[in-house]
Amino acid sequence: MKKRFSTVFALVVASLSVIGCGRQSEQISSESLSVDPGSGDGFEQYKNERFARALDQIFSRGSDSNTRWSVSVRAYGPRGQKLSLYKQGETRVVKPASTMKILTSWTAFQKFSSASQIGSEKYNYIREMMKYSDNQMADTVLGWCGGVSSSYAMLSDFGIGKSPMLSIVDGSGLSYDNKLGAQDLVQILTKIRSSDKMKAFRSLLPVGGVDGTLSSRLGHINGTIAAKTGTLTTDPTAALAGYGDSRTGWQIVFAMLGDSVPSVDTGRSAIDSAVEEIITTLNYLPASSEVASN
Numbered sequence: 001m002k003k004r005f006s007t008v009f010a011l012v013v014a015s016l017s018v019i020g021c022g023r024q025s026e027q028i029s030s031e032s033l034s035v036d037p038g039s040g041d042g043f044e045q046y047k048n049e050r051f052a053r054a055l056d057q058i059f060s061r062g063s064d065s066n067t068r069w070s071v072s073v074r075a076y077g078p079r080g081q082k083l084s085l086y087k088q089g090e091t092r093v094v095k096p097a098s099t100m101k102i103l104t105s106w107t108a109f110q111k112f113s114s115a116s117q118i119g120s121e122k123y124n125y126i127r128e129m130m131k132y133s134d135n136q137m138a139d140t141v142l143g144w145c146g147g148v149s150s151s152y153a154m155l156s157d158f159g160i161g162k163s164p165m166l167s168i169v170d171g172s173g174l175s176y177d178n179k180l181g182a183q184d185l186v187q188i189l190t191k192i193r194s195s196d197k198m199k200a201f202r203s204l205l206p207v208g209g210v211d212g213t214l215s216s217r218l219g220h221i222n223g224t225i226a227a228k229t230g231t232l233t234t235d236p237t238a239a240l241a242g243y244g245d246s247r248t249g250w251q252i253v254f255a256m257l258g259d260s261v262p263s264v265d266t267g268r269s270a271i272d273s274a275v276e277e278i279i280t281t282l283n284y285l286p287a288s289s290e291v292a293s294n
Contacts, residue, residue: 043074043084054277055086059258062238062270066260070094072182073256073278074190077285078249085252085278090183093165094259097230098133099185099241100173104142105130105204106188107154109197111145116200123200130204131212133229135172142171160187173230185241185255193243193253202226205242218272222247223279227254235260238267244275246282254278 059069072090075083105126108115115122122144129137142148148168155162163184169175192201205226206212209219213229227242241255256274261267 043082046075046083046085048281051277051281052086055274056088058270058273058277059088062258062261062266064262067262068092068094068259070182070257070259071255071274072186073252073254074186075282076193076251076253089181090186091163091181093163093167093179093181094257095176095232095235095237096173096178096180096185096257097232097237097239098135098138098173099228099230099239099255099257100168100171100178100180101130101133101138102185102188102228102241103151103154103168104138104145104171106192106201107145107151108141109201110154110157111150116197118200118203127204130228131206133213133231135174138172139170155184155188158188158191160184160191174232176232176235182241182255182257185257186253189241189243189253189255202243217268218275221276221279222283225275225279230257231264233264236264236267237261238264238271240271240275244279246279248283248285250282250285252278252282 059071063069069088070090070092071086071088073085073087075081075085077083105115108122108126112122114120115126117123125137126141128134129141142151145151148170151168151171163179163181165179166181166184167177167179169177192198195201205228206214208214208217208221208225208227214225214227218225224245225242227240227244230237230239230241237257237259238261239255239257241257242253244252244254246252254275256271258267258270261270
């Protein structure tokens with residue numbers, strides 16, 4: 001039998017009537033805090049009606065009639081909990097913009113042992129590329145690896161089930177012909193998370209409020225975000241994919257890709273609000289919730 005939460009977050013129901021971003025929330029029912037069995041990947045579906053509605057509204061505000069969102073968020077709890085927190089069009093293939101550099105850097109990690117050695121020449125080059133999203137450097141890194149075929153081979157080697165319309169054209173994400181879904185990125189990031197190279201890889205990523213392309217974003221949330229940004233200005237795209245940590249021991253693996261958003265600023269605002277909503281909610285989930293076993 002799959003692992004399930006031994007309680008339906010009873011502690012949350014008892015202690016919370018307000019969750020998220022300092023605004024008043026509706027009373028949360030016990031049903032809305034339950035989990036359902038996932039799709040066989042070991043992740044339980046988190047059912048919180050207020051939470052899902054809040055995120056739906058955030059992404060709706062960041063949209064117009066042309067916008068296509070591809071979003072997937074997973075969470076790991078401090079007691080072994082594994083939740084599928086939120087999905088919206090996760091298999092929809094869209095322009096990933098510079099989140100494509102996640103594939104490029106991870107491919108380089110597989111090709112060159114020195115690339116994942118913190119402080120090495122290759123590591124420092126890739127870190128500079130990732131922190132500041134340098135497109136020319138990214139295409140140079142993919143060239144080291146042998147071109148786009150090496151990225152496809154990496155996905156195959158790691159057993160990642162690609163979206164049918166996935167397309168890798170360059171290492172930078174600058175081409176509008178790159179296509180992938182949030183599910184693809186989350187699968188890759190999940191594989192990386194369980195790798196012995198995770199520490200080196202995460203250190204490549206911009207940190208919210210600290211450095212790189214996130215130096216002026218997400219520094220105010222009650223947690224830590226390390227993620228790769230993505231921006232295209234014509235037919236605007238705003239994207240973010242990576243990891244986040246709550247103050248209570250929960251970690252998220254996420255990808256939020258907004259294709260044809262009304263503007264880059266609008267898309268970024270939606271993404272940042274969604275990340276804040278997620279981390280705030282996780283900060284209220286009790287770290288002591290245990291996963292019951294058979």
